[in-house]
Structures are given as C-alpha cells and as structure tokens.
Amino acid sequence: MRDRKFCVDIGGVDLKNPVMTASGTFGYGREFDELIDLNQLGGIIVKGLSLLPSPGNPPPRIIETPCGMLNAIGLENIGIEAFVNEKLSFLKNFSTPIFINIYGKTVDEYADLASRIDELDDVAGLEVNISCPNVKAGGIAFGVGCDAAAEVVESVRKRTSKPLMVKLSPNVTDIVEIAKSVEGAGADSISLINTITGMMIDIAKRRPVLANITGGLSGPAIKPVALRMVWQVAREVKIPVIGIGGIMNAEDAIAFLIAGATAVQVGTANFVNPRATIDIIEGIDSFMAKENLDQVGDLIGSIRI
Numbered sequence: 001m002r003d004r005k006f007c008v009d010i011g012g013v014d015l016k017n018p019v020m021t022a023s024g025t026f027g028y029g030r031e032f033d034e035l036i037d038l039n040q041l042g043g044i045i046v047k048g049l050s051l052l053p054s055p056g057n058p059p060p061r062i063i064e065t066p067c068g069m070l071n072a073i074g075l076e077n078i079g080i081e082a083f084v085n086e087k088l089s090f091l092k093n094f095s096t097p098i099f100i101n102i103y104g105k106t107v108d109e110y111a112d113l114a115s116r117i118d119e120l121d122d123v124a125g126l127e128v129n130i131s132c133p134n135v136k137a138g139g140i141a142f143g144v145g146c147d148a149a150a151e152v153v154e155s156v157r158k159r160t161s162k163p164l165m166v167k168l169s170p171n172v173t174d175i176v177e178i179a180k181s182v183e184g185a186g187a188d189s190i191s192l193i194n195t196i197t198g199m200m201i202d203i204a205k206r207r208p209v210l211a212n213i214t215g216g217l218s219g220p221a222i223k224p225v226a227l228r229m230v231w232q233v234a235r236e237v238k239i240p241v242i243g244i245g246g247i248m249n250a251e252d253a254i255a256f257l258i259a260g261a262t263a264v265q266v267g268t269a270n271f272v273n274p275r276a277t278i279d280i281i282e283g284i285d286s287f288m289a290k291e292n293l294d295q296v297g298d299l300i301g302s303i304r305i
C-alpha cells in the first residue's frame with residue numbers, strides 16, 4: 001500500500017487515503033478504538049454537534065428496512081463544549097484528520113459553532129450539515145433552498161479559516177443548483193448524500209414505526225441515488241466532492257471514485273461490520289494493484305460515458 005500514492009487533497013486537507021467515516025455512524029471515534037486502528041483511516045467525522053447538548057427524538061427511532069435502515073435519532077449529541085472537554089483529547093492522539101460535523105437551528109448557531117471550532121488546533125476542518133430544520137423558515141431544512149444553504153455557508157465562512165466541507169441533503173429537486181450555491185458561498189469541498197426521507201408503517205397498529213413518523217433512509221438502498229448525485233455534482237463544481245451513501249465494500253467505494261468523488265465516507269456499513277473502513281481501504285489497494293494504477297487519482301472521475 002505504501003508504494004502507491006493513496007493520498008488525496010479534499011479542499012485544503014490532505015488525507016492519507018480516501019476513506020473517511022460518516023457522521024453519526026462512528027460516535028466520537030473512541031467507540032471504535034478497540035476494534036480498528038484509527039490511524040489507518042483517511043479521516044474521522046464525528047457525530048453532529050450543536051452549541052448545546054440535545055437529547056434527540058423519543059424512541060423508537062431506528063428500524064431496519066430492506067437493504068438499509070431508517071433513523072430519526074434527531075441529532076442527539078453532547079454539545080460542543082463537552083466534546084472539547086471529554087472527547088477531543090483522545091482523538092488528538094491520532095495522525096488521522098478530525099472533522100467536526102455541525103448543525104444549528106439558526107444561521108447564528110452555525111456561525112457561533114464555527115467560531116468556537118476555529119480556536120481548536122486539533123481539528124482539521126468542519127463538515128456543515130445543512131439538512132437541519134431552519135426555525136425561522138418554519139422548519140424547512142436549510143439545505144433544500146439555494147439561498148438558505150448559501151446563507152449558512154457564508155456565515156460559517158466568515159467565522160473560520162478552517163477548511164469547510166458542506167454536506168448536502170438529497171431531498172431536493174436539483175442537487176446541482178444547491179451544490180453550486182454552496183461552492184459560491186465559500187465551501188472548500190462538498191459531501192453528499194445525507195439520508196433520504198422515508199417512513200415505515202406497522203399495519204397491525206396502523207401507526208408509523210418511528211415515533212417521529214418519518215426518518216432518514218441510509219445503507220445499500222440509497223447507493224444508486226447517491227452515485228447519480230455525486231456524478232452530477234462532480235461534473236459541475238470545481239471543488240472536491242466526497243461521496244456518501246450505501247458504501248458497504250471496496251467495490252462500492254471505487255464506483256464513487258470513478259463517478260468523480262475525490263474521497264468517500266462510510267456510514268451504515270460501520271453498524272454491520274466495524275472493520276468496514278479498513279476492509280474498504282485494503283480492497284481499493286488490491287483493485288489498484290490489479291488494474292496497475294499508481295495513484296488513486298487515476299480512478300477519480302475516470303468514468304467512461
């Protein structure tokens with residue numbers, strides 16, 4: 001692995017390989033420390049953090065679906081200060097870049113989080129989750145409108161010089177126009193996709209299975225949608241794109257790289273196989289050896305249409 005070039009630059013952060021963990025599926029890193037060597041990962045993206053702790057939604061809030069899972073965790077988290085005091089000191093022992101995924105219910109909340117994170121030397125960058133309900137707009141997610149998405153990114157950009165990855169919602173009509181607006185607002189990279197809104201019904205009770213009624217679908221079921229969106233966006237923006245959605249093995253990850261992703265994030269697969277990220281890194285390496293590729297860049301955007 002060492003003699004082939006595996007490193008990628010995702011908008012100001014160098015990763016030793018293109019495989020990261022997806023927010024909300026890898027805790028705050030420590031949960032996986034006994035299972036895998038965290039130094040081997042390309043990047044760690046921690047569970048989404050808000051300014052204050054949040055209990056999330058009431059249960060039931062997670063259910064398995066055919067080829068995936070539906071979750072309505074509701075962005076439960078310990079809040080930025082507890083993360084800094086209790087979790088960051090552990091994570092900084094590793095050579096792997098750490099990204100903090102943030103969300104807010106107002107633009108000011110996003111901006112205040114960015115200011116706080118800007119002070120943290122051990123954090124490589126931010127991932128801005130714009131799939132969060134905008135309180136001022138009656139709960140419509142920031143990420144479904146170009147103006148609201150751009151407003152969040154501009155306000156965060158003003159408050160930090162750290163690299164900004166902006167994570168897009170797939171629950172939109174035109175993903176390319178949202179991608180272009182966050183690029184114009186100062187994003188250094190774009191990650192996609194977040195979960196797709198869905199629901200399940202218990203027919204005996206005639207009730208939704210999740211207490212929240214709807215939830216976010218993830219896992220293999222969403223991979224074709226994610227691949228399509230990554231391909232569409234990567235052709236239209238100049239900044240690096242990070243592919244997410246149903247990546248369960250190296251073949252899935254390679255497909256995203258071929259579609260134009262510079263790196264990938266692994267989410268639901270971590271629940272099925274805690275070693276999924278390591279298996280994927282090794283599998284990409286084997287594929288490159290078999291295909292006689294010297295660097296991972298030879299795969300990126302190599303789709304033949």
Ligand SMILES: Cc1cc2nc3c(=O)[nH]c(=O)nc-3n(C[C@H](O)[C@H](O)[C@H](O)COP(=O)(O)O)c2cc1C
Pocket residue numbers: 022023024025047048049069071073075101129167193194195217218219220222244245246247265266267268269
């Ligand atoms: C249980 C769970 C919690 C999640 N929490 C977050 C979160 O806090 N912030 C975020 O941006 N995305 C969150 N996500 C979305 C994932 O990071 C990822 O975008 C999505 O699951 C699609 O990838 P996958 O199919 O590989 O899981 C969560 C997903 C799951 C399944």
